[in-house]
Amino acid sequence: MSMIYHLAQKAYWEPAKRSGLYTGGPADVRDGFIHFSSNTHIKTSASLYCKGLMDLMLVAVKSEKLGPILKWESSRDGIFFPHLYGSLDTTLVEWTKLLTLGKDGRHKFPPLD
Numbered sequence: 001m002s003m004i005y006h007l008a009q010k011a012y013w014e015p016a017k018r019s020g021l022y023t024g025g026p027a028d029v030r031d032g033f034i035h036f037s038s039n040t041h042i043k044t045s046a047s048l049y050c051k052g053l054m055d056l057m058l059v060a061v062k063s064e065k066l067g068p069i070l071k072w073e074s075s076r077d078g079i080f081f082p083h084l085y086g087s088l089d090t091t092l093v094e095w096t097k098l099l100t101l102g103k104d105g106r107h108k109f110p111p112l113d
Helices: 008-018 027-030 042-049 064-071
Strands: 002-011 056-062 070-074 082-086 094-100
Touching: 002 008, 002 042, 008 056, 008 082, 064 070, 064 082
Parallel strands: none
Antiparallel strands: 002 056, 056 094, 070 082
């Protein structure tokens, strides 16, 4: 199973964790899907779209658990990214981690699968 990753601000993730359903942050709602990245692209996504955010959660999900509402679509620079067209059932999440910031303002990531 391949692990995919989502960057969620804690202010949106915490209520979703309590309710069991995550509908995404403002960019996800605007775009009509929840943005995910593979392990090779998540750090670039964080530096492009979330640099300096103090309350950023890394959410890990096995892609196969998400079923047909997960679509791999061409996006930035023709790279295929996983997009979830629906809400994320938080019981499907493998793990989450609050990311800390380095002195350069970039997030420090744990080892990724």
